[in-house]
Amino acid sequence: MKIVAAMSGGVDSAVAAARMVDAGHEVVGVHLALSSNPQKYRSGARGCCTIEDSHDARRAADVIGIPFYIWDMAEEFHDGVVENFMAEYAIGRTPNPCLRCNEKIKFAAVMERAKALGFDGVATGHYAQMRETELGRVMYRAVDPSKDQSYVLAVLNTDQLAGAHFPLGDIVKDDVRKEAKARGLYVANKPDSHDICFVPSGDNAGWLRDRLGSDVGPIVDEDGKKLGEHKGAYTYTIGQRKGLGITVPAAGGEPRYVLKIEPKTNTVVVGNHDSLAVSGIVGERAIWCGPVPAESTEYRGFAQIRAHGAPLACTYSHDGGNITVALDEPIYGLATGQGLVIYDGDRVVGSATVCATE
Amino acid sequence: MSIYLDHAATVPMVDEAAAALTAQMRVVGNASSLHSDGRAVRKAVEDARLSISELIGCEASEIIFTGTGTEADNLAIKGFYWNAVAANPSRNIILSSAIEHHAVKDPIEWLVEHDGARSIEIPVLADGVIDLNFLRDYVEAHRDSIALISVMHSNNEIGAVQPVAEVVAIAGEIPVHTDAVQSLGKIDFNFAKLGVTAATISSHKVGGPLGVAALILKRGLDITPVTHGGGQERDVRSGTFNAPSIVAFAEAAKVALTKRDLEFKRISELRDYAAKEILQAIPDASLNGAAGLPGILNISFPNTESEALLLLLDSEGISASAGSACSAGVARPSHVLLALGRSEEEAMSSLRFSLGTTTTQQDIERLVEVLPSVVSRARAAFSVKK
Numbered sequence: 001m002k003i004v005a006a007m008s009g010g011v012d013s014a015v016a017a018a019r020m021v022d023a024g025h026e027v028v029g030v031h032l033a034l035s036s037n038p039q040k041y042r043s044g045a046r047g048c049c050t051i052e053d054s055h056d057a058r059r060a061a062d063v064i065g066i067p068f069y070i071w072d073m074a075e076e077f078h079d080g081v082v083e084n085f086m087a088e089y090a091i092g093r094t095p096n097p098c099l100r101c102n103e104k105i106k107f108a109a110v111m112e113r114a115k116a117l118g119f120d121g122v123a124t125g126h127y128a129q130m131r132e133t134e135l136g137r138v139m140y141r142a143v144d145p146s147k148d149q150s151y152v153l154a155v156l157n158t159d160q161l162a163g164a165h166f167p168l169g170d171i172v173k174d175d176v177r178k179e180a181k182a183r184g185l186y187v188a189n190k191p192d193s194h195d196i197c198f199v200p201s202g203d204n205a206g207w208l209r210d211r212l213g214s215d216v217g218p219i220v221d222e223d224g225k226k227l228g229e230h231k232g233a234y235t236y237t238i239g240q241r242k243g244l245g246i247t248v249p250a251a252g253g254e255p256r257y258v259l260k261i262e263p264k265t266n267t268v269v270v271g272n273h274d275s276l277a278v279s280g281i282v283g284e285r286a287i288w289c290g291p292v293p294a295e296s297t298e299y300r301g302f303a304q305i306r307a308h309g310a311p312l313a314c315t316y317s318h319d320g321g322n323i324t325v326a327l328d329e330p331i332y333g334l335a336t337g338q339g340l341v342i343y344d345g346d347r348v349v350g351s352a353t354v355c356a357t358e
Numbered sequence: 359m360s361i362y363l364d365h366a367a368t369v370p371m372v373d374e375a376a377a378a379l380t381a382q383m384r385v386v387g388n389a390s391s392l393h394s395d396g397r398a399v400r401k402a403v404e405d406a407r408l409s410i411s412e413l414i415g416c417e418a419s420e421i422i423f424t425g426t427g428t429e430a431d432n433l434a435i436k437g438f439y440w441n442a443v444a445a446n447p448s449r450n451i452i453l454s455s456a457i458e459h460h461a462v463k464d465p466i467e468w469l470v471e472h473d474g475a476r477s478i479e480i481p482v483l484a485d486g487v488i489d490l491n492f493l494r495d496y497v498e499a500h501r502d503s504i505a506l507i508s509v510m511h512s513n514n515e516i517g518a519v520q521p522v523a524e525v526v527a528i529a530g531e532i533p534v535h536t537d538a539v540q541s542l543g544k545i546d547f548n549f550a551k552l553g554v555t556a557a558t559i560s561s562h563k564v565g566g567p568l569g570v571a572a573l574i575l576k577r578g579l580d581i582t583p584v585t586h587g588g589g590q591e592r593d594v595r596s597g598t599f600n601a602p603s604i605v606a607f608a609e610a611a612k613v614a615l616t617k618r619d620l621e622f623k624r625i626s627e628l629r630d631y632a633a634k635e636i637l638q639a640i641p642d643a644s645l646n647g648a649a650g651l652p653g654i655l656n657i658s659f660p661n662t663e664s665e666a667l668l669l670l671l672d673s674e675g676i677s678a679s680a681g682s683a684c685s686a687g688v689a690r691p692s693h694v695l696l697a698l699g700r701s702e703e704e705a706m707s708s709l710r711f712s713l714g715t716t717t718t719q720q721d722i723e724r725l726v727e728v729l730p731s732v733v734s735r736a737r738a739a740f741s742v743k744k
Contacts, residue, residue, distance in 0.1 A: 033688045069669050072688040116739035117666060
């Protein structure tokens, strides 16, 4: 097959590209320029987007012996990911931009462009497995549980997954580094990335404050009693305990947690730990990564609500657009906007965006 | 085997140059040393200097070898500017064409940002040739404030040959520098006849090795150096003589100039054939700039992106180049095409094919054969993006 290998400049995507070549595919390396104003040098734990990273990607492609191009997707990334990130925070949600990037950029804009140019699919260094089963081509968790990235890929529909290739799904990270070294890819020792790539400082709150303003507003308890003031509601996260700056102690001396963010009134609601408990989740904008489960039917499975969160045993059902989840055990702290991913064992069933909790 | 249509970027080294290079590399001696080993190497360097001077119509002592064409351009732009403002601080205007190579454009911008220079760009007409009327009027009005004029001998992206002799006539006493990197070995270039104050030539564009170039600088004129050290090249440029590369440069220039007129005809015909066939097969494609240099063919393909075209051509084994410039690794519209009055979109959809001594009729036929499907595929990718 003719494959575009997305190459960030990191070790995973470099090894993924090399593995696609080994598998006999005709591979072209593509580095996505996602920032219109890239920084020259990598700093901290950002895994892409600097000029240094694009040089690393090019060097890796040269070592592997494949053509290499830079595709300018800065505009698409800004419109599809960064704008959405801000808009979601502005309405009090906590979005995951990596999910959005996979859905709108890597396996949409890039995939479409690749297909138009005559390629059959896109390979990335994500840790997940595509398997041909009696259910069709479906996605499973990676064998390395500590690196499994099926969560951030669960926003891909079956059409997108049909052209997606994840050559690292059956290998653990340590072995990827060893393999990179053996292949002469000097990115072997490059640190993993984990920050949001377009927030170079890693200071999400500051980044949001700069863009959405920092209107002071009340911090209230569940009864609406004002306890203090905040500096910009969207810089708080549900379940956050530190940095609230509340001087009025709670009755009983229990610590307080952020329960809710109400952007319309610019209010942050805090309360005790028990009030964070969630046992029912509703997710909107359902996306199915394989066969669509029958509507209005209850299934047993697992829900995951964070990239490296634990699988939570649950019963789920859907009505076409929304997925409703009843957790066996309550969890504490879940924000709207987070990705809700449903698993059947290790198989990814689908995903939705959390819109309500109880 | 790839079909190499990027001769304006660099050309294959000719056998004569490779032989001279490898032979000289085995000879020990610093050309500045006074012992016999040093003298032998110095003789080889000076023989090469003389040989090049005869080929381009200058005196041997007018050749200042540099590491690259970019270095020679920097030396000329900064050197003349610093000379001018040292004599008269208000003489700080640098006139240059709007289509200069970055090796000229960027040192000027640097002088503007850091050293008080004012930059005036001479616009080009639709065929890619500078507007001499603009130049005449401007020089007449500001003669005493102009530090130097730099107009390339021919353009690397569109091949347009510039009226440098006319520029010299208009300039009078004002120093004129010309970047002749693309012209050497391809079209007539004679330093004395042209009358410029300085010119840049480069080895790897004529079949010599990388890492050597020259600024031809009128005798008796010394400009402020950029690098300081041993003063090997007329105290204007310092650094150990790169004897092997200098010797090979001379060999390559000899070969290129010997074949020049025949190759001009052959390559021009191939270029014209390619242009005709491509425009016939892709009727909405359009040429950028008038024919000048024999091998350069710059074409816009509406509703495509040059990077997609390049990817597809590369997969067909054809090496060409984009009509765009890389800025931070990302394609941006070329300032040359914008100066011609092309829109950003047109500039971003352009390709430069540059033919050279290794180009054959079969190469062009293969290009003409694959280009229509490459363009239609690139159009599909373009429509996805819209």
